[in-house]
Amino acid sequence: MDRLVKAEEKEVGLIFKKGQRCSTSFKLTNLMHTMSVAVYLTTTNPSLFSLNRSFSIIPPLSSSSYILLLSQPSDQPPFSTPADVVTVRTAMLPTGKAHQSDLRRLFSKPGPHVFRDAVLPVSFVGPHVAEFLISHHTQIPECGSLFKKAISGCAQSELTALLRPAIECGNEDAVSALIDAGADVNSRDSNEISLINLSVRAAKMDVLKILLASGCTPNHSVDSSVHEAAALNRVDILESLFQSFGNNMDINSVSSEGRTPIHMAALHGHIEAIQFCLSVGGNPNVWDHNGWTPLHCAASEGHLKVVECLLECSNVKYGVNREGKTAFSLAVDNGHSHLLDLLQWGDALLRAARLDDVHGLTSCIAKGAMVNRKDQNGWTPLHWAAFKGRIKSVKVLLEHGGEIDAVDDAGYTPLHCAAEAGHLQLALFFISRGSGVNLKSFEGAFLLNSESLNKDIPLDMSLHQHKTKA
Template sequence: MDRLIKPEVQELNFSFTKGQKCTQTFNLTNLMHTMPVAVSLTSTDPSVFSLHPSLSVLPPLSTASFSLSFTKPHHQPPLSTPPAVVVRSSMLPTRKASHDHLLHLFSKPGPHIFKDATIPISFVGLNVAQFLLSPCSNSLELDFQFSKAISVCDEKQLSSLLRSAVANGKSHFISTLIEAGADVASCRERCDEDETLMCLAVKSGKIESLEILIESGCVVDPSVDLLLHVAAAANHVDMMEIVCLSHVDLDLNAVDMQGRTALHIAALNGHVEAIQFLISVGADVDVTDREGWTPLHFAAENGHLDAVERLLAQAVFAKYAVNRDGKTAFGLAVERGNSHLYDVLQLGDALQRAARLDDVHAMKSCLAQGAKVNGVDQNGWSPLHRAAFKGHLESVRLLVSHGARVDSVDGSGYTPLLRAVEAGHVEVAMYLLSHGAKASLKSLSGVVKFDLNHPSLVNPLH
């Protein structure tokens, strides 16, 4: 015989409730037909658990109840080391024994002591599962405990846990919950003011979570699932790609309650990667919200230079659009003191225009306000290119005195000197040469040489 006592359970499912005392009862049966058996119960973690009674005598073939309790209420289940109840026994020919006698009996190891069972303790219930899903839990090491914990949860609790799993990025538990009975379909709808399940997945940034939900039949409802907005707010471009690939008919210009598109949200937050992706798949750069704000308005108000530049590269009229308050993107930048945006939003254009018109006063004003003297237009022309090409000597002098680069190259490979020579402006060409411009230059079409004594004689070499 290898044991005297038989437990009626293979495992103790301990129902844990945060902050409350918890007790679990179980039965032990004496297998001896004619002799009583002394029983000793111990916990592998006595600092957490207490057993009652811990010592007992069972008559032949009798069954007795025992209880396992927390020593004090806990706020979280002690899962770091899986606990267990150890059952030991010894035959008791005397049929009776005092408590002290039993203590003495089990205090010394020997062949008279049987180790009948080690009953593992599993924590189950909603509170346990919620703890395992919390950000502070290292739940990757507790997969088995999680499966046990949710085994006693009903469908409503499982669906609630699914929301927590998705929100906290616990993607490895999502499939477990769905297989256990969590209702993916019901989680598509808003829960009070909470976000939908799909939105929570996108916000978490966990690609695995989103993929599992899509594979499980959780579809996008355009009326509540503004997934691109959520992804844009967090700059989750990888999530945007999955959403667009999975839902090819998705409206890229869908709006929220303020009439803002996902591109508005990306611009508001200055998320350049999200802006670039949305533009690449067809988002409207010039779209306005209910207050007449374009994405450029938001980027300018919040001082996002990179975002402003990306939007301007694709916008048609956003640079000049006026919101309901009568303000352009430049006006908002000025209002907020975002001086680093002045050039790209307005002053650069104004300086180019003034250089073309030889309006020296306007040029001085633009430069004083922060216009970049070496800024270029869509063709790579700097203000100096434009002034030199027009033959405006006073404008050329002003620009050079403010640091204009005399050998800057435009989109066709021409310097300001080449543009002056091309247009036959000898005096401007001589001035540029006297200020460091190279006499022998190369454009995209070939080498251009000219006689320093007769700079009007140009000889392109093709």
């Protein structure tokens, strides 16, 4: 005979609760048709676990229940490797009756009369165990198998509640296990915010993919998923959201402060997120409730690349917020001197060059204006001074590092500009300073060269495109 009794379960599942004396019951059934069986139960860790009775008698074909007690309350489940077990030993009892002392003597002597019928591992189950494993999954060996056992003792509402800590921890294995066990992926919190939003806030792309594959949907009316992703510069998350819900995603939705995702990306200096938002229709000119545009946000934090990007696509460079401050003013207030040329002094320098305002030029340069910064058409201040024939300004700019052969977007230099506008003496001045004389010209135009100048040949440098700039 292989065994005398049968355990109803392969493991003893103990529902663990923080700081409480926890207990569970398990059942043994006598397989003998005519004879009672004596039972002796032991645990591998008697200091931690206790049984309501170690010795008992089970009548023929009857069952008996036993209680396993966790006698030492703790704040975390006392896992052990290998797992603690309850060992079931049995012996036939022909008389059907015996005192406890008789049973002790029966099992104290090893021999063929004693059977080892079962070894039942003790597993910890319930939401407290699952939550502990979620937060410690990187520290506990075989966490995955322990977690599946733990949630086997959870109701659906408990499984759903566990999704949130699993998502926040980025534990994709736990998220998958909970969903497979019946957790509701479209549950909402007290503010009706979805699990999609929670996964984005936690910046867990793998978790987001699991949720999307499981049919989880955002609550577009209250979720801030796009704002959260933009603030984190998670372009991969933004792309995934728009691929899944593009028709319902509003890239220009505003937060409680009136800020768009572009505001959030600008505030944190995330140019990649801004570029994505622009690519799907983001508006860089939105004003929040305090009158701040994304440019104000970027300037206040000193984000150079973001400021450059926004200046290329927005038209609010000199817009003022509710305090009457421009982006330039905010940069000054916060000591971001590296932005001042971009936000104001560069424009002032170009204006001074056009007007031949030598004092204005020197003042702007002293304040940090970049002599060779280009405008939207690629013209430097020297291009403008040359086109306007401003010889004084040309000299000041060259003295302060102006690049004499700087080329604009079409490949033309200040010398071309002077020639186009008919400023012969200024053209000669550029040549005397070493400006290249055989540079690119428009189709059908004469090449400017020193021989033609010496012979007073009229100059025809048809820069018609640039005339419209003046």
